[in-house]
Amino acid sequence: MPDRLPDHYDPNAVEQTVKDHWTDADAFPGVDAPEETNHAYEYAKDRSRERDGEELYFLDGPPFTSGRMHVGNAWGKVLKDALLRYHRMQGRAVRARPGYDTHGLPVEVSVEQGHEFEMKQAVEDYGVDRFVDECRTFVNDQRAVMDDEFRDLAVWMDWDDVYRTMDPEYVDTVWDAFAALYDRGLVERGDQVVNTCPRCETAVSDSRLEYEARTVEAVYVGFDLADHEGERSEPSERASGTAASSPGTLVAWTTTPWTVVGNQFIAVDAAGEYAAVEVDGDAVGTDGPLYVAAERVPAVLAALGVSKDDYAVRETVRGSDLVGLTYVHPLADELPDHPTPHGAVAHADYVETDGDGTGLVHSAPGFGYEDSVALNATESRTGSETTR
Incomplete structure (x- = not known):
């Protein structure tokens, strides 16, 4: 007969038992035992070697040491541990080395x-070296806590x-790997825009971004096409003809008007159809044709407050006819020292001529x-000075 179950269940007592x-x-290496002790973990590896078992080296993907273990850490570790136990049962000598990511913003x-x-600025005023030392101390403290938490889950790794x-040894291996990639011609130099945190003034990885849905107002922005000298064309200087020879205004739709300061090009669909729309009167503040995707003409002109009787489509052209035009x-x-006072039209795969825009x-x-x-x-100019 089994012993009678206690009247009061104490999970902490069970865990301690x-x-x-x-x-x-x-059962675990590194748990207050003398070095000569043959831990069960080491015993499993030794028994596999005696039976000529295949060796398996597992390098654990490191969690951040920015706090205590969370459910995601626990889930990942338990799944890995189950797989490694299976390999041990198959006679393999498994070496499972855990690790921690001690770099980056979370810490x-x-x-x-x-x-x-x-x-x-508060960090700089406090002292960067002093701050880094505190980060190291924090990392080591959290690492010790997480070691114990993972062991409490019976995760069988080389703790x-x-x-x-x-x-330093880890950093050296990263540089060695990068050098090997470089020697094989797999590294190239180039410009790339990265996510930036305005608070801490540093790059942020895509995985750290958080998105939310917002209802915002959109605006239409006019970009006057330039003449052959790169200046705005006056209405009297505009001649009739094709899009390539008749300056007008490119109409873009944007929900981020604050980014117009950094505009460098207008993207179109080279295979799409665009219309040159003549507008009567001063309804839109320009005398030249407006260039809009042909399918979007009624919606865009209505949004601009132009009635159907006050505009007419002069001609339609392909987006490829617009590519290369400058504006x-x-x-x-307002920005006389702007690095690119003149932009150009270019093709981009993400442009839609039947969406909400123009x-x-x-x-x-x-x-x-x-x-x-x-x-x-498009091999256009690079080097925008807009960084914030």
Whole structure:
């Protein structure tokens, strides 16, 4: 007959009983036992070697040491541990080395919160070296806590041989790997726009971004096509003809008007159909034709407050006819030292002529990765000075 179950269940007591059993059995390396002790972990490897078992080296992907273990860490570790136990049961000599990611914003932000720092300047005033030392201390403290938490989950890894990304040996291997890639011609130099945190003034990886849906107002922006001398064309100087010989205004639709300051090109669909629309009177503040995706003419003109009787489609052209045309930056007068006072029309795969916009996309490479890629693909000018 089994012993009678206790009237009161104490999970902490049960957990401690299990831990004591693991300790008595030397289940884990690195748990307050003499070096000569043959831990069960080492015993499993030795038995596999005696049977000529295949060796398996597993390098654990490192979690951040920015706080205590969370459910995602636990889930990942348990799944890995189950797989490694299976390989041990198959006779393989498994070496599973855990590690921790000790670099990056998560650690720094945790330390900043302890000091209630809100901006990068506060860190500089406090002292960068002093701040880095505190980050190292924080990392080591959290690493010890997480070691114990993972062992409490019975994760069977080499807890006496943990690696950290801040260890010089680890950093050296990263540089060695990069050098090998470079020697094989797999590294090239180029420009790329990266996510930036305005608070801490540093790059942020895509995985750290958080998105939310917002309802915003969109605006239409006019980009006056330039004449052969790169200046705005006056109405009297505009001659009738094709899009390539008749300056007018490119109409772009944007939900981020603050990025217009960094505009460098207008993206179109080279295979799309665009209309040159003549507007009567001063309804839109320009005397030349407006260039809009043909399918979007009624909606765009209605949004601009132009009635059907006050405009007419003069001609339609392909987007490829617009590619290469130049225009004057709409803020050229306000920003006389703008690095690119004249932009050009270019093709981009992401442009839609049947979407919510005009079929012409205002593009500011300094504010978006896709715009930067499209700019480089067209071999246009680079080097926007807009960084914030």
